[in-house]
Amino acid sequence: MRKSRFRFLLAPLVVVAAGLVAFAIGRYAASDDTPAIAQIDPSGTPVIIERTPHPDIAAAITAIAEDNRKPLFIGELNGFTFVGPGTPFPKVQGGCSNAELRELNSSEAGAAIRGSGLDFEADDLPSGMSLTEETAVVCKDEVVVVQRVYEGSNDRVLTIGRARSEPVGLAIAPKDRLSPLTIRGRPSVLVVPLTSSGTILFMRDDEETFWTINAERMGVDETRQVAEGVE
Amino acid sequence: MIIARRVPYFPLALLASIILGLVMGSAFPQRTQAANNWYLWAHIPVGASSQTVYMNCGWHGRCDTPNETAGNALDWDETDEYVYFAGAAQWDNWYVTNAAYVELSYSPTATCSRTRAAIYNWYTDTLLATEYFTHTWQYSGYYYIQMYAYSTPYGVRSGAGVVTNPELSTCPWTGTHVHTDGTGFDATNTSSFPSWGTCNWHHCEDYSNGTWVYYEDWTY
Numbered sequence: 223m224r225k226s227r228f229r230f231l232l233a234p235l236v237v238v239a240a241g242l243v244a245f246a247i248g249r250y251a252a253s254d255d256t257p258a259i260a261q262i263d264p265s266g267t268p269v270i271i272e273r274t275p276h277p278d279i280a281a282a283i284t285a286i287a288e289d290n291r292k293p294l295f296i297g298e299l300n301g302f303t304f305v306g307p308g309t310p311f312p313k314v315q316g317g318c319s320n321a322e323l324r325e326l327n328s329s330e331a332g333a334a335i336r337g338s339g340l341d342f343e344a345d346d347l348p349s350g351m352s353l354t355e356e357t358a359v360v361c362k363d364e365v366v367v368v369q370r371v372y373e374g375s376n377d378r379v380l381t382i383g384r385a386r387s388e389p390v391g392l393a394i395a396p397k398d399r400l401s402p403l404t405i406r407g408r409p410s411v412l413v414v415p416l417t418s419s420g421t422i423l424f425m426r427d428d429e430e431t432f433w434t435i436n437a438e439r440m441g442v443d444e445t446r447q448v449a450e451g452v453e
Numbered sequence: 454m455i456i457a458r459r460v461p462y463f464p465l466a467l468l469a470s471i472i473l474g475l476v477m478g479s480a481f482p483q484r485t486q487a488a489n490n491w492y493l494w495a496h497i498p499v500g501a502s503s504q505t506v507y508m509n510c511g512w513h514g515r516c517d518t519p520n521e522t523a524g525n526a527l528d529w530d531e532t533d534e535y536v537y538f539a540g541a542a543q544w545d546n547w548y549v550t551n552a553a554y555v556e557l558s559y560s561p562t563a564t565c566s567r568t569r570a571a572i573y574n575w576y577t578d579t580l581l582a583t584e585y586f587t588h589t590w591q592y593s594g595y596y597y598i599q600m601y602a603y604s605t606p607y608g609v610r611s612g613a614g615v616v617t618n619p620e621l622s623t624c625p626w627t628g629t630h631v632h633t634d635g636t637g638f639d640a641t642n643t644s645s646f647p648s649w650g651t652c653n654w655h656h657c658e659d660y661s662n663g664t665w666v667y668y669e670d671w672t673y
Contacts, residue, residue, distance in 0.1 A: 233463050233466075236467065237463075237466045237467050237470045238470065240467055240470050240471050240474070241470035241471065241473055241474040242474060243474065244470065244471040244472070244473070244474025244475045244478065245474035245475070245477050245478040246474075246478060247474075247475065247478060248474060248475040248476065248477065248478020248479040248480075249478035249479070249481060268548065268549045268603050268607075269548045269549060270548070270549040270550070270601065271548050271549070271550050272550070272551060273550050273551050273575070273576075275551065275554060275575050275576070276573075276574075276575065276576055276577055276578040278578045279554045279573060279575065279578055282554070282556065282597070283554075283597055286556075286595045286596065286597050289593075289594060289595055290593045290594075290595070290596070294592075294593070294594055307590055307592075307615060307617060307618075308618070308619075309619075310619050311619060311620075311621055311622040312622060313622050314622050314623055320619070320620055320622070320624055320625065320626040320627070321625075321626065321627050323623070323624070323625040323626075324625060325515060325564070325625040327514065327515055357564065359564055359623060359625055366623065367563055367564050367623045368563075369562060369563045369564060377580045377583075377637075381562050381563070382563075383562055383563015383564065384563060385563050385564075385623045387621075387622050387623050388622075390622075391561065391621065392559070392561070392566055392590050392617065392621070393594075394559050394561070394594060395594045396594070399594075416594075416595050417556060417595070419556055419558060419569075419571050420558075420560070422560070422561070432563075433563075434561060434562065434563040436560055436561065436562060438560070438569070438583075439580070
């Protein structure tokens with residue numbers, strides 16, 4: 223009688239416990255962290271277990287692989303020339319070579335920029351962005367490039383530069399990612415980004431200056447808005 | 454004559470319970486990954502493994518004298534045109550797995566050509582750090598590298614671009630070199646970096662001493 227009651231209580235407990243243990247084993251076996259025994263290399267070579275990336279990274283990898291199949295555009299678009307490596311660039315206004323140019327650091331650059339015809343206002347920056355660096359490049363004491371860097375939240379870095387040079391740059395994207403635009407009457411080329419890492423825009427104006435806007439971690443609309451606001 | 458056979462309820466129930474447990478367990482796998490510590494190194498000399506790449510300017514913003522010690526950039530000479538992203542990652546586990554996604558893109562400024570290596574957490578797409586290679590061009594526009602981690606530093610070295618020569622006409626450029634700097638790394642060794650003249654890639658590529666290069670660690 224006693225033995226029978228014991229069995230009556232113990233048997234369901236054993237069944238339930240076995241089920242719970244099996245559940246835990248099944249859960250662990252199917253988890254991402256499970257060492258795959260079959261993959262252990264007896265030679266001691268580290269075992270590589272590939273794990274799924276964040277969906278945005280997976281999408282970026284696919285987009286980059288597809289983009290890499292297309293050649294970079296070399297040629298003229300909307301008045302801008304894109305060249306391959308090894309091609310000489312037309313000299314800046316004033317005729318200085320690279321070695322003859324002199325870079326002024328932030329402490330010297332501010333006054334030089336304000337006294338030059340290349341100074342600009344950036345009226346429509348995204349909120350929270352503030353100036354962190356100013357650079358000027360001079361040729362024979364004349365400022366030929368000005369550049370300002372602004373930084374904001376979410377790793378945004380905005381570099382706006384203006385140069386007295388021909389609108390010639392290195393090839394940067396296939397033709398289908400180069401979008402010719404006109405921004406406040408200024409011919410431009412937008413480099414359509416593949417990922418969320420940033421947007422680049424080139425612009426030229428009737429003062430024969432060449433603008434480069436490099437907006438890290440900023441989208442197309444924000445970058446266009448910045449370009450609309452610079453003068 | 455009818456022989457009554459007893460049904461083996463207990464073994465059957467036990468078997469059913471085990472099968473059900475396994476099926477249910479595998480249907481709801483453990484997804485909450487325990488937090489691991491991840492360590493990442495980058496910003497080391499950017500040459501091929503067979504190449505000797507000397508540092509030719511110490512930590513600087515603008516290199517006025519070769520043995521500069523203040524600033525966040527280093528200059529390296531290149532014995533050929535290729536520039537490499539190099540780094541390593543480590544985590545607290547026994548196998549090698551994905552740690553970070555490095556997106557390389559051509560990212561010029563108004564003065565000089567430049568390639569950017571943006572390093573993202575493989576699992577969350579969070580930007581961890583950025584390394585810039587000035588005077589460099591990315592020959593495919595975009596490119597990506599995967600960084601793997603192991604219980605000891607697991608290195609990666611992959612093409613990041615080519616040295617731009619000639620440079621853009623707006624770039625104050627003297628001598629073929631690559632200027633590297635980084636943001637988003639917590640620890641740098643700007644004060645006790647080895648003598649600029651002796652730091653070639655053999656000496657600098659020592660992951661075991663994270664203070665020799667830009668270094669960061671995360672828990673995720």
